[in-house]
Amino acid sequence: MKDEDGISPYKLKQMATETGTVIRRTKGFYYLRAQSKQTVECKVKGLLFKDSRFDNQIAVGDRVIYKKSATEDIGLIIGIEPRKSFLSRTRIGHESEQVIAANIDYLLIIASTRHPAFRFNLINRMLVAASVGQITPVLVITKTDLIAKQEIEPLIAPFRDLDLDIFYSSTTKPERDERLFDLLGNGVSVLSGQSGAGKSSLLNKYFTSLSIKIGDVSNKTHRGSHTTTYTIMHQISEKGFVIDTPGIREFGLWKVTQENLCEYYPLIQKYNQHCKHRNCRHVHEPQCAVKDAVAAKDIHPVLYDGYVSIFNSLSTR
Numbered sequence: 001m002k003d004e005d006g007i008s009p010y011k012l013k014q015m016a017t018e019t020g021t022v023i024r025r026t027k028g029f030y031y032l033r034a035q036s037k038q039t040v041e042c043k044v045k046g047l048l049f050k051d052s053r054f055d056n057q058i059a060v061g062d063r064v065i066y067k068k069s070a071t072e073d074i075g076l077i078i079g080i081e082p083r084k085s086f087l088s089r090t091r092i093g094h095e096s097e098q099v100i101a102a103n104i105d106y107l108l109i110i111a112s113t114r115h116p117a118f119r120f121n122l123i124n125r126m127l128v129a130a131s132v133g134q135i136t137p138v139l140v141i142t143k144t145d146l147i148a149k150q151e152i153e154p155l156i157a158p159f160r161d162l163d164l165d166i167f168y169s170s171t172t173k174p175e176r177d178e179r180l181f182d183l184l185g186n187g188v189s190v191l192s193g194q195s196g197a198g199k200s201s202l203l204n205k206y207f208t209s210l211s212i213k214i215g216d217v218s219n220k221t222h223r224g225s226h227t228t229t230y231t232i233m234h235q236i237s238e239k240g241f242v243i244d245t246p247g248i249r250e251f252g253l254w255k256v257t258q259e260n261l262c263e264y265y266p267l268i269q270k271y272n273q274h275c276k277h278r279n280c281r282h283v284h285e286p287q288c289a290v291k292d293a294v295a296a297k298d299i300h301p302v303l304y305d306g307y308v309s310i311f312n313s314l315s316t317r
């Protein structure tokens with residue numbers, strides 16, 4: 001008897017069970033870094049995720065359990081281990097989760113000063129997603145050569161009060177930031193940002209042996225051309241892994257509603273116990289300590305406006 005994978009239950013039982021980490025996925029196939037450090041190509045066992053609501057069941061960074069016989073080239077993923085952290089989004093208007101990467105330590109939010117234009121709200125959304133997925137966010141401002149030095153500070157001023165490391169990068173300058181280099185070499189990092197923001201260029205600058213393909217930014221739209229079309233994990237040191245992702249235009253927030261949005265803002269959590277209403281959402285309510293903190297400039301007004309803008313985009317459930 002054979003099941004839909006063409007493998008009999010008897011044969012499946014005979015195959016060795018191993019664990020690996022997903023380093024890349026393409027349609028239907030997963031590439032794992034096996035414990036032997038070799039790359040193993042796998043398929044998912046049919047029906048494994050039949051009841052799952054996920055439309056992206058296994059993500060780069062996931063640790064999976066697979067079976068492989070010595071005589072076959074392709075292994076079979078039979079399970080997935082619980083995630084310790086994740087970067088997920090949902091396509092706006094869709095109810096399903098799209099896991100971009102799993103088991104990550106750092107989210108590098110890559111934002112170019114220009115070409116493509118600095119998008120404050122996209123950064124805000126990624127900060128919330130990092131909080132939802134239990135990842136430490138880091139902000140990297142790229143293409144600092146494209147604007148005057150004094151124009152950079154106003155862009156990042158709204159983020160200054162957050163517990164957030166901010167780095168600067170320009171490919172016109174060969175020097176690396178040693179703190180950023182250390183961070184990348186000591187954990188799993190995922191780079192996310194608009195297409196053309198300079199994610200792959202940054203990785204190439206820090207790790208020259210990677211030689212990732214770089215895209216052109218269209219002169220007309222100032223958008224990148226999606227040279228990086230799939231998510232891929234590169235090992236850059238003994239303990240360091242970097243995950244390059246294709247560019248994003250929209251970042252729908254997974255798991256976030258008007259009711260719980262403020263829980264993902266550590267800065268708001270600092271003030272909200274003094275709000276008059278116990279269920280204060282800090283938008284329409286009177287005697288709100290968060291709005292007072294904004295008026296007193298303890299919370300940057302632009303950061304707060306970003307909160308309201310995300311709040312208004314969310315459903316009430």
Ligand SMILES: Nc1nc2c(ncn2[C@@H]2O[C@H](COP(=O)(O)OP(=O)(O)O)[C@@H](O)[C@H]2O)c(=O)[nH]1
Nearest residue numbers: 143170171195196197198199200201214215224
């Ligand atoms: N002027 C300037 N251009 C950059 C910088 N970083 C990247 N670029 C250019 O921006 C374009 C997109 O870069 P790429 O790394 O492919 O962006 P990605 O889509 O985020 O991976 C390429 O033409 C790069 O040469 C930078 O610091 N300064």
Ligand SMILES: [Mg+2]
Nearest residue numbers: 199200227228
């Ligand atoms: Mg790229």
Ligand SMILES: [Zn+2]
Nearest residue numbers: 275280282288
């Ligand atoms: Zn409030």
